[in-house]
Amino acid sequence: MAVGTSSDPEARPAPAPKATVARLALYLRELDRLVRDQRETVSSQQLARALQLSAAQVRKDLALFGQFGSRGRGYQVHELRAALREVIGTNRCWHAALIGVGNLGRALLRYKGFVQRGFEIVALFDDAPDLLGKRFGDLAVLPMAELYATVAERHIDLAILAVPAEAAEGVARQVVEAGITGILSFSPTPLVVPKTVSVVSVDLALHLEQLAFQVNQSRT
């Protein structure tokens, strides 16, 4: 029986479509902006315009998680933001380990946006001899061997991988073994992980290639 079409009271709600999931964080980002601008309410129309989507799509997406709007009036900005935060999980702070403290890793470490949105890097790992023990801000670089113990100690939820492609597969294995269930990877390699672990992958050169293709096409 298809999940979500059942009338069984024990049935889970249908999982959100992948396309919707990709937009959830966009809504939250826009709502943060509206809060800063002191806006009280917002319509699906306005959200759609700001994010370059259609109003119907915004309503469908939000309706998947509850009835947040009031007819004739729109959505209460604060209320909707709180609801979305709960759905996404950023109503609490997430602890991340940064693995790989090279150029990219150090830039991520200094990036203010993470803390602003509820993510804190609470441990650094790198096995390069010249980095081991070196301090960046409050944090000293630890050897990978200490990952397992540190995950428990510092309540680490997520790993941010900024390691070279060759190392990524091995590091991912250790991360999974340490009990981490979410990985943000910057390595240009698809990671093979158990179904219980989520991976989001950001390959910078790959994004540039997608851009090059689009530019190439529109020149036709």
Next chain:
Amino acid sequence: MAVGTSSDPEARPAPAPKATVARLALYLRELDRLVRDQRETVSSQQLARALQLSAAQVRKDLALFGQFGSRGRGYQVHELRAALREVIGTNRCWHAALIGVGNLGRALLRYKGFVQRGFEIVALFDDAPDLLGKRFGDLAVLPMAELYATVAERHIDLAILAVPAEAAEGVARQVVEAGITGILSFSPTPLVVPKTVSVVSVDLALHLEQLAFQVNQSRT
């Protein structure tokens, strides 16, 4: 009349589905790996496994751009790679301007992956007084006012924006005015640009939120 369903000999080929576009660079990345491993041929099956897709999808995607395979045999790795490079446009080198030379900008500047895949950063721009004129490698930081002239001089195709959110909208306008038609933006703001300009957006905190949501869901 729908483009692509026409039998008009002057008709353009149907534009590739967005979903396919997002995978094109993945295929190329995997083909590079196969070349390094000295593989001569590869089947849709094998590509699919490596990239966690279905074989039919790989074949459909590739068939959109031509007939690259031979039945019973699969695809010639070199030939397919050359063809994809042509389609994507990375059979030649692309010149990019890096705008915003903060932490993230400097990390991008040192990132080896760009050059490896045919992208070269050929100019740096930042209006921060303490950065103006400072050198990073071969490049001196220029004021935004020189963008227009430099685009022509150094044959710049793309802009990489690593500026704060507040500045992004204004910088994007200048970039477009300077005649650049492709923007890779790291700012957490949707950019409004003419239809003739392509934008690819990478919001690091947003990707972490998508990850948090997925982890949150699978804990249910």
Next chain:
DNA sequence: TTATGTGAAACAGTTCACAGCA
């Protein structure tokens, strides 16, 4: 009156299954 929430219709993308070629 305004703007949500939601079935139904339309569209897009993926998978199936097999004809056809090496």
Next chain:
DNA sequence: TGCTGTGAACTGTTTCACATAA
């Protein structure tokens, strides 16, 4: 035989259009 290229079937997503509620 093995594997591509491709219509046809299917699944997922978006848009439409309107009943409904503030």
